[in-house]
Amino acid sequence: SAIEHHAVLNTVEYLVNKEGFELTTLPVDAEGRVAPQDLDNAIKDDTILVSVMAANNETGAIQPVAELGAICQQRGVLFHTDAVQWFGKEPFESIHQFNADLVTICGHKFYGPKGSGALFIKSPLLPDPILFGGGHENERRAGTENLAAIAGLVEAIERFVPTPVFERSRLELLNCRLSSMGEIDGINLLCPLAKRLANTASFTVPGIDSITQLAALDLDGICASAGSACSAGSLNPSHVLSAMGKSDNEANSLVRFSLGRETTEDEINFVLASFLNFVEDNR
Numbered sequence: 001s002a003i004e005h006h007a008v009l010n011t012v013e014y015l016v017n018k019e020g021f022e023l024t025t026l027p028v029d030a031e032g033r034v035a036p037q038d039l040d041n042a043i044k045d046d047t048i049l050v051s052v053m054a055a056n057n058e059t060g061a062i063q064p065v066a067e068l069g070a071i072c073q074q075r076g077v078l079f080h081t082d083a084v085q086w087f088g089k090e091p092f093e094s095i096h097q098f099n100a101d102l103v104t105i106c107g108h109k110f111y112g113p114k115g116s117g118a119l120f121i122k123s124p125l126l127p128d129p130i131l132f133g134g135g136h137e138n139e140r141r142a143g144t145e146n147l148a149a150i151a152g153l154v155e156a157i158e159r160f161v162p163t164p165v166f167e168r169s170r171l172e173l174l175n176c177r178l179s180s181m182g183e184i185d186g187i188n189l190l191c192p193l194a195k196r197l198a199n200t201a202s203f204t205v206p207g208i209d210s211i212t213q214l215a216a217l218d219l220d221g222i223c224a225s226a227g228s229a230c231s232a233g234s235l236n237p238s239h240v241l242s243a244m245g246k247s248d249n250e251a252n253s254l255v256r257f258s259l260g261r262e263t264t265e266d267e268i269n270f271v272l273a274s275f276l277n278f279v280e281d282n283r
Contacts, residue, residue, distance in 0.1 A: 001026040001034050001054050001065075002243035008051055008082055009239075011258035026052065031191045032061035032244050040071050049078045054086035054098065058240045058256060061191045062086070069099025078125070079100070084109055084117075089197050090168070092161050095120045099175030102127075107149070110206060111261075112156030132259045171198040171259050174268050178257060179274065190244070190254075199259040204241070204250045208282050213255045213275075216282075220274040 002025050013157050015021040026034050032051055034207045043050070050072050065081050072079035080102035088110025093105055100122070107116035121127065127140065134142035175193055179199045182189025190202045205213060210226035217224050226238075239249035257271065 003028050003032055003056055003058075003061075003080060003240040004051065004053055005057055005084070007051070012051075016161065022046075027244050030244055031131075031195060032059045033065055033195065034068065036064060036067045036071055039068055040075070043071075043075045043077055047077050049074075049080060051080040051082065053082040053084075054142055055083075055089070056240060057085045058238060058254070059190045059202045059244075060085075060196035064198055065098050065170060067099075072101075075100060080104070085197065088156075088160050089199055100187060101125055107153040107156055110156055110160050113149045113152035115146065116153040118153065123152045146258075164168050165260065169200040171263070174259055174263060174265060175199070176202055177265070177268050178259075178271065181275065184276065184279070186283060188250070190241075200256065201259075202254060202256040203254045204246065205255065205279055206247075206250045206253050208279065209252050210254050212282070213253070213278070217255075217271075218273065220270075222271055222274060225258070226237070226254050 012021075012023055015118070016023050024044070026042055027037055028034055039052075050068070052065060052068050053065055054065050063081075069079045069081070072171040075249065078101045079099065081098050081100045081104075083098070083103050084106045087105040100120075102122070105118050105120075106112075107118075108114040129140055129142065131142045134144075136142055136145060172193065175198050179189055179193055181187050181203060186205060186207070188204045188206070190204065193201075212224060214224055237246075237248045238254055241251035242248075243252060252258070259268075
């Protein structure tokens with residue numbers, strides 16, 4: 001889709017430019033969600049792979065991946081979902097709930113070690129390796145395994161995934177309070193809580209750029225971001241917001257708040273007071 005993480009977008013760009021693949025990009029609606037019918041219409045006779053993220057890293061918007069995966073199964077096309085932002089935050093029963101052939105996760109998104117991750121592969125699919133020189137991981141990925149990171153990833157999964165680490169019911173209450181900022185004139189909430197991750201709330205404040213907002217929050221000891229952490233420092237408008245139909249002016253006014261398992265109601269109230277006072281003073 002048009003809102004994928006650059007880990008997917010840049011990989012696809014390489015395949016198009018260097019390997020001669022053809023790309024079809026799925027649009028999203030104003031809330032940043034892919035319409036299943038658009039996917040069904042976009043699949044061609046020679047389509048070999050569809051990749052749509054489970055939840056967006058900038059807005060928290062949750063995609064209907066099970067429905068998208070079912071369409072791919074019906075059409076005989078492989079389906080990959082980037083579940084990095086989703087895993088550990090939403091109820092998880094089985095990898096099969098995605099109807100996906102390939103699922104990727106990262107440990108640091110649910111309190112596991114940075115640099116740890118996993119690729120779930122539906123049997124009997126056997127991807128070719130892209131790293132060579134050893135027979136590690138059943139000859140799928142050459143290189144000595146980072147045992148400490150693997151052990152930490154397993155520990156995080158066992159601790160936090162059966163009961164999502166972010167306790168959706170508790171965070172929904174906090175996020176609902178935080179999301180109330182979207183009711184203030186001049187502050188736009190990007191995706192309703194019912195359709196996004198409970199730990200993420202993103203807003204735009206047209207007329208006040210992201211850097212100015214973040215600097216003001218930082219002075220009050222509040223850590224927020226202007227979209228993706230992986231794109232921090234970029235002067236370009238968010239490709240996610242652009243795909244959602246936002247103007248460059250609005251896309252450049254994005255601020256994202258992420259809640260953790262230890263976030264308190266007092267902290268949310270402090271953020272509300274700080275941010276609303278800042279917006280009022282800078283209109």
